Amino acid sequence: MKKRIAIIGASTGQLPLCKKAKEMGLETYCFAWPEGAVCKEYVDHFIPISIFEMDKIFQYCRDCNVDGVASNASEETALVVSYVAERLGKVCTPYRVLMNIQNKVFVRQKTNAIPVLAQVRFEVGPLENLMSSFPRPYVLKPVKGAAKKGVNFVDRSVENLSVPYDLKDATFMAEEYIVGKEYSVESISYNNRHEVIQITEKVGTGAPHFVELEHHQPACLPVFVEERIRNVIPLVLSSIGFINGASHTEIKVDDKNSIYLIEVNPRGGGDYISNALINLSTDYDYLEKLLLVALDMYEPVAVHNIAYSGIYFLSAYTSRLLPCFDMPEEDWIVLRERRGKELTASCSNYDRNGFILYCSNKKIIL
The missing domain is CATH 3.40.50.20 (Rossmann fold)
Structure with missing residues (x-):
């Protein structure tokens, strides 16, 4: 049956x-x-x-x-x-736990004491209070939210902030601004056993909105840093009570190779990360394993990198990509899509005008 x-x-x-x-x-x-x-x-x-x-x-x-x-x-x-x-x-991670994980303050409180992670100073409160009290520069983000919506960089030059209307009355968190490269860690958990499947290297706009422009797998990291990331992520997931399912953990690594936790997302990575990139860059069928966890049929397997995969997003920030949408098909192009004629100056990961998805025996630089 x-x-x-x-x-x-x-x-x-x-x-x-x-x-x-x-x-x-x-x-x-x-x-x-x-x-x-x-x-x-x-x-x-x-x-x-x-x-x-x-x-x-x-x-x-x-x-x-x-x-x-x-x-x-x-x-x-x-x-x-x-x-x-x-x-x-x-099989699942309990509902109460997922509600907690969506609260960035809860995650910060539970993980700031993990030894391998560098601590991040933060404060929580109404927008006006944080604007006047927290040391600049810092990143301001809604306590609950996703896709970089409502995220702003606040330095000495900022006097007033515009936030989406539906966030006007939200509680915000101010975090010290960490200078470093962005990565995300793609994991599968089953009965509180956590497996890091892939690490994604990210390129974004930086301040003020931190919109993501490129993703590449596997991430180019020193071996000892990759090992530390693979060892610390299970500690992070266990500390917040995540026990079953896919997760997408965002981190930064600074020039001293210190690792900072940015946030934990209790689902597979968006932007084609879990739906395509992992399957292209590894021999691990991420969606199949996600379903097997849900069915209580999961069995761990070894994971190997087999190719380079990535995605470039088209927006006003990446207008250099426009000729790539008109050139003939190449072997490394898996999928490309253009939306609309005008390019958007993205303020969140929802505002994009297309993408190019690739897979190759080397990282594709556009």
């Missing part, structure tokens, strides 16, 4: 997961609002229930006896997965 998997969400971000589940021979139940549900045609059962109606999803999953619940690359759907799976008694 086929195993039954519930997939939360039906947007483009969940499409690779739905396709992978079908490829694995799983019976798929997809829950989402019908409008814009691109996954609808790729699953066995599409159930038009909003992801915010978690109790209804739980009841449906209980009645059809699903074996696991999954989603990828979304904080919103990760919460629903946790809520439903926990009530069903299936």
Whole structure:
């Protein structure tokens, strides 16, 4: 009898997961609002229930006896997965833990004492209070949020800040600004055993909004630094109570090779990191393993780098990429997509005009 998997969400971000589940021979139940549900045609059962109606999803999953619940690359759907799976008694990280992890203050408090990590000074409060009291320069971010929305760099020249309207009354956190290179660590956890699968090297705009422009795998790091990262991430995940599923942990490494934790995301990396880059750069099928964790069928395997993969995002900051969208196809181009005619000066990772996804026997420099 086929195993039954519930997939939360039906947007483009969940499409690779739905396709992978079908490829694995799983019976798929997809829950989402019908409008814009691109996954609808790729699953066995599409159930038009909003992801915010978690109790209804739980009841449906209980009645059809699903074996696991999954989603990828979304904080919103990760919460629903946790809520439903926990009530069903299936493998997951508890809902309460995921709620805690979405609070950046909780994560900072739980991890600042980990010996390998360099400590980050921070303060929490209303926007006006932090603006006047915290030593500059610093990074200002909403306590809860994702995709760099509402993130600002505050130095001596900043007098007033504009934040998105829906964050006007939010609680903010000011963190000392760390100078260093950005990386993310892609992991899979099963029963509190954490495996670092890949490390992604990131290139961004820097201050003031820290929008991400490029991702490359594997990251180019000294061997001893990579080992320290691979050793410390399991400590981070255990300290915050994350025990099952995919995670995407953002860090910085400074010129003294000190490692700073930026934030932990309790889901696979977005921007094609978990949906494509890991599968291209390693021999590890990340989406398959994510589903096997949800089904309580996961078995650890050795992971090897087999290629270089990456993605370049088109925006006003990367107008140099425009000719790459008109040139003939190259062997290293996996996928490229252009959106709109005008280039956007991105203020968050949601504001982009296209991308080029690559895979090669060397890092592609554009």
